[in-house]
Amino acid sequence: MKFKKVASFLVAIIVIAQVCMFNNVAAVENRNVSRDIEVNIDGLRNGTVISENVETLNSGEGRAINKFNWNVQPGTTSKASTAFSLENGETVEINCTFSPQKADVDFGLIAPNGLFYHAAGNDGTFKLTIQVQETGEYHLAIRNNSDEIVQVMGFVYY
Numbered sequence: 712m713k714f715k716k717v718a719s720f721l722v723a724i725i726v727i728a729q730v731c732m733f734n735n736v737a738a739v740e741n742r743n744v745s746r747d748i749e750v751n752i753d754g755l756r757n758g759t760v761i762s763e764n765v766e767t768l769n770s771g772e773g774r775a776i777n778k779f780n781w782n783v784q785p786g787t788t789s790k791a792s793t794a795f796s797l798e799n800g801e802t803v804e805i806n807c808t809f810s811p812q813k814a815d816v817d818f819g820l821i822a823p824n825g826l827f828y829h830a831a832g833n834d835g836t837f838k839l840t841i842q843v844q845e846t847g848e849y850h851l852a853i854r855n856n857s858d859e860i861v862q863v864m865g866f867v868y869y
Contacts, residue, residue, distance in 0.1 A: 753844060779807075780864045783816070783855040790821060794848035795869045803849065804840040807865020811835075815856035816863070823847030829854065837865075 783789045795803060805818050812835030819829030823845055829852070830839055843849060855861045 777851075777867050777869075778865070779851070779867065781853065781862070783853050783861045783863060785855055785858050785860060788827065788852055788854040791851040791867075794850050795820075795867075796847075797843050797849055797869065798846045799844060800842065801869070802840050802842045803851075804838070804868040805851065805865065806838045806868070807832075807863055808836050809861050809863045811857075811859070811861070814859070814861045816861055817854040817856065819852060821850040821852045823849070827852055827854070 777791070777793065779791070781789050797803065803820060807818070809816055809832055814832075816832045816837070817827075817829040818832055818837045818839065819827055820841060820843070821827050822843070828841065830837075851867050853861075853863055
């Protein structure tokens with residue numbers, strides 16, 4: 712009898728673990744992130760940033776935590792004025808909310824190679840931890856793919 716209870720408990724744990732793993736994979740594959748997951752930077756979409764569409768905004772001072780409150784113009788990418796100096800394997804956590812909630816917004820990092828590694832926000836929230844693969848200077852960046860100004864408030868931990 713005790714063996715059946717232990718076996719049932721282990722089966723339940725395995726099922727829960729598989730569901731959690733599937734949900735993390737699905738969130739990254741869809742690139743819509745509204746809860747905390749951690750991904751390798753190579754697992755994110757990337758692309759070049761057109762420099763004339765980039766507005767540099769004040770990202771605060773300091774190391775470890777920066778608070779930001781930005782208004783991102785339609786069709787532009789906003790880039791933090793302060794770079795994060797990161798070593799291979801270090802992580803950056805982006806945790807924020809945005810309004811309007813249905814806006815099409817990408818969040819991520821501009822890497823030393825100039826590419827914007829990003830994932831999409833979902834329902835007014837975004838929380839993602841990104842592990843970098845190259846030592847260098849990284850900038851927080853937010854791209855507004857919508858037709859209206861998007862207000863973004865949050866924190867970046869590095």
